[in-house]
Amino acid sequence: MKNSIFVVVSIIVTSWVSLAKAEPFKDVPEKYRVCTVCHGAQLRGNEVTKAPTLATLPAWYIENQLIGFRNEWRGKHPEDYPGSEMYPVAESLSEKEISKVSKFIEALPKSNKHTQIVKGDSAKGKELYATCAACHGADAQGNEVLSAPPLLVQGDWYIKQQLLNFKNGLRGKVSDDARGATMAAAITSLNSDSDIDDIVAYLSTL
Numbered sequence: 001m002k003n004s005i006f007v008v009v010s011i012i013v014t015s016w017v018s019l020a021k022a023e024p025f026k027d028v029p030e031k032y033r034v035c036t037v038c039h040g041a042q043l044r045g046n047e048v049t050k051a052p053t054l055a056t057l058p059a060w061y062i063e064n065q066l067i068g069f070r071n072e073w074r075g076k077h078p079e080d081y082p083g084s085e086m087y088p089v090a091e092s093l094s095e096k097e098i099s100k101v102s103k104f105i106e107a108l109p110k111s112n113k114h115t116q117i118v119k120g121d122s123a124k125g126k127e128l129y130a131t132c133a134a135c136h137g138a139d140a141q142g143n144e145v146l147s148a149p150p151l152l153v154q155g156d157w158y159i160k161q162q163l164l165n166f167k168n169g170l171r172g173k174v175s176d177d178a179r180g181a182t183m184a185a186a187i188t189s190l191n192s193d194s195d196i197d198d199i200v201a202y203l204s205t206l
Contacts, residue, residue: 032101033117038085043110045155046173050082053114056153059106060144064179066090066098073158073177077170111153118156118200125202132199135182147179156200163187163196 031050035043038051045053054062067090075087093101133140135148141205142150151159165171172184 029104032104034089035101038082043105043108044071045087045114045158046063046202047117047155047157048084048160049085050158052091052158053111053154055108056111057105057149059102059141061147062105062150063098064147066102068180069176070098071176073174073180074171076174079168080165080170083170088164114153116201116204118157118160118197118204120194120197120199120201121206122196122198122201125198125200128190128199129202130196131134131186133188140203151203152206156204159203160196162202163190163200167196 007082037056038046038049039054040046040051043054044056045051065074069083069086069090070093072087073089075083075085077083090098129140134144135146136151137148139145140151142148162171166180166184166187167190169184171179172182172187174180190199
């Protein structure tokens with residue numbers, strides 16, 4: 001327990017130091033500045049805090065995830081430390097506030113492509129991604145009807161972590177989380193962690 005608390009505190013302190021050094025992102029209103037603590041001064045993600053890029057995601061996906069955190073579908077697993085940071089934030093937001101912040105994020109300037117961190121066999125990953133394309137699209141552009149998020153531009157380290165979370169039961173195991181359950185079922189087609197690396201490596205080529 002003490003180790004878990006130390007990890008969370010270290011992440012927050014490191015994030016604040018990074019934020020202090022960063023150029024202020026003037027387009028973020030004061031009421032949303034708390035998001036920059038973990039997600040970065042321009043809401044473009046922060047690997048140190050394990051926080052994803054927000055400035056590339058559509059409002060419908062942001063809204064779905066905030067509701068998911070608020071409903072305890074995400075962030076309640078004891079091993080999901082980054083998710084546990086989002087749970088209390090989402091819990092404090094009303095339906096109207098969730099809608100507003102989601103639309104604000106969607107209107108932000110889109111993030112640039114991230115540096116590739118995850119190494120894998122992109123050719124094999126392309127073959128494995130064929131199953132994923134049914135929901136996320138052939139070009140990983142996402143599908144609102146299926147609640148499948150766009151995967152382009154998101155940091156590859158984050159995509160890998162979330163795939164591992166689904167595989168290891170940190171996401172998609174709550175009975176009311178139908179979207180998460182779909183993804184948890186889909187991940188069973190990947191036989192190893194190297195398969196995940198290969199898919200993520202392929203996404204980086206798009």
